[in-house]
Amino acid sequence: VQLVESGGGLVQAGGSLRLSCAASGRTFSSYVMGWFRQAPGKERAFVAAASWSGSRLYYTDSVKGRFTISRDNAKNTVYLQMNSLKPEDTAVYYCAARERFTTATPDYPSYYDYWGQGTQVTVAS
Numbered sequence: 001v002q003l004v005e006s007g008g009g010l011v012q013a014g015g016s017l018r019l020s021c022a023a024s025g026r027t028f029s030s031y032v033m034g035w036f037r038q039a040p041g042k043e044r045a046f047v048a049a050a051s052w053s054g055s056r057l058y059y060t061d062s063v064k065g066r067f068t069i070s071r072d073n074a075k076n077t078v079y080l081q082m083n084s085l086k087p088e089d090t091a092v093y094y095c096a097a098r099e100r101f102t103t104a105t106p107d108y109p110s111y112y113d114y115w116g117q118g119t120q121v122t123v124a125s
Contacts, residue, residue, distance in 0.1 A: 001025040001114040003095045008119030011085055015123070019080040021095030021116055029053075029073040032098040032106050035080045037091035037121075044094065048080060049106040058107055063089075085123045092118040 007019040023031070034049035048069040049058040057069055066085075071078040078095065096112035104111060 001031075001097055001099070003097060003114055003116035005093065005095045005116045005119040008093060008121045010122045010124060013085060013087055013123055013125050015085050016081070016083045017085065017121060019082065019093055019095075019119060019121070021078045021080075023076045023078070023095075023097060025076070027099070028076040028097075030099065030101075032101075032111075033069075033071055033078040034058075034096045034098075034106055034112060035069060035078075036094045036096060036109060037089075038094065038118075039091040042091075044109050045091075046107040046109075047093070050078060052101075058105065060107070082121070085121075087123045087125045089121060090123050091121060093121050094118045 002024040004022045030052050035047040036044045038044040050069045050071050054071050068081040095116040097114045098112045
């Protein structure tokens with residue numbers, strides 16, 4: 001499985017960006033998909049995740065009400081719409097995928113089997 005993120009960039013505080021993650025693999029619709037971010041000097045942190053159908057969505061508290069994760073299984077793509085961006089959202093954002101079903105909450109890095117290369121998001125104050 002290969003994951004390729006796009007959509008990062010430089011934006012002013014209060015602005016919006018939409019990240020995309022295109023996945024290879026014939027069984028994308030069965031994957032749990034997640035987004036993580038890593039700021040300089042910090043550990044990789046959970047941002048959002050979506051179940052295989054998109055019916056279950058998970059968010060870290062700091063992005064609730066501002067970020068939205070969605071997926072289009074026909075396009076093998078997961079999105080992260082980011083609104084009302086803040087300077088503290090600045091980080092490299094990574095897409096992640098898990099193939100095998102589990103009942104665990106998908107909010108930690110070792111939950112996932114595959115990772116993208118990351119895309120930089122910089123929010124200027």
